[in-house]
Amino acid sequence: MVKNAFKGGASKNRNVSELLKKSQEEKWNIWSLKGGMEVLPQTLERAIRKKGGEILLNNPCKEISLENNKVIFKVGQITHEANHIISALPASKLATLVHAQHPQLGRELSAIPxxxxxxxxxxxxxxxxxxxxxxxxxxxxxxxxxxxxxxxxxxxxxxxxxxxxxxxxxxxxxxxxxxxxxxxxxxxxxxxxxxxxxxxxxxxxxxxxxxxxxxIPQYVLGHHDRVARIKSYLRKHNLPLSVVGASYDGVGINDVILSARRAVEKLRGTSI
CATH class of the missing domain: 3.90.660.20 (Protoporphyrinogen oxidase, mitochondrial; domain 2)
Known part of the structure; x- marks a missing residue:
């Protein structure tokens, strides 16, 4: 995803949805969606396409080149350029894409089983x-x-x-x-x-x-230290890359949604 896609700042006084209020009042422990959990990605797809976003299916990312101010990456047979990329790939998959340019980062990513x-x-x-x-x-x-x-x-x-x-x-x-x-x-x-x-x-x-x-990623002994080193490496080298998804800060749906939101809001200069 490109940073320019996230337009507008977030309000400091966010409107709390009625559904969120209800979940807090009723102290929900679990939740689902009518029609199954696949409704979530289907709804996201419709929302992205409605806003003019492009979704490439069955086109794995084959190459990533990280520079200080841009990313060059190849999806399928097409090369793209962006000013920032958010990767939700499993850590092991991302490792193979960055190892040649950043071997230390690749080793840390590939060590998450x-x-x-x-x-x-x-x-x-x-x-x-x-x-x-x-x-x-x-x-x-x-x-x-x-x-x-x-x-x-x-x-x-x-x-x-x-x-x-x-x-x-x-x-x-x-x-x-x-x-x-x-x-x-x-x-x-x-x-x-x-x-x-x-x-x-x-x-x-x-x-x-x-x-x-x-x-399912395994959070073995030392996992949180490893994730801290990965994120420290990205900051230290000023790489235009954010990592989200189940490999890092929680494997549940709630966890991965939160990790994505935090990454986007960091790019926008806001926080939750």
């Missing part, structure tokens, strides 16, 4: 849960092939159905799921674990299996 996960959404007809709850996480000492189960139908209304999200993999992806698991094999494990733990023996009416490779 990631893990793969499988997520299985299951819908059963009728109410099958004995207790209303958010769900549960599984301690690694239990040595079973799931990370936890979220009780979606307890969090949000789903009619006369029991809807669950089974999370699998992480650090133990290869150990429990294998190097190249299929959706069928992952689904079989998830259904078996739901049966063993929650005693739901019938087959789900609907299911969805998603296998995501290298999708």
């Amino acid at each position: 990631t893990v793969s996960v499988a997520v299985v959404n299951l819908q059963y007809k009728g109410k099958h849960l004995k207790n209303e709850a958010f769900g549960f996480l599984v301690p690694s000492s239990e040595k079973i092939p799931i990370l936890g189960i979220i009780y979606d139908s307890c969090c949000f209304s789903n009619g006369d159905n029991t809807v669950l999200t089974v999370m699998m993999g992480g650090k133990w992806f290869k150990e429990y799921l294998g190097s190249c698991p299929t959706p069928e094999s992952v689904l079989k494990i998830a259904i078996a674990q739901v049966g063993d733990i929650l005693k739901i023996t019938e087959q789900p009416e609907k299911h969805c299996v998603t296998i995501m490779r290298d999708c």
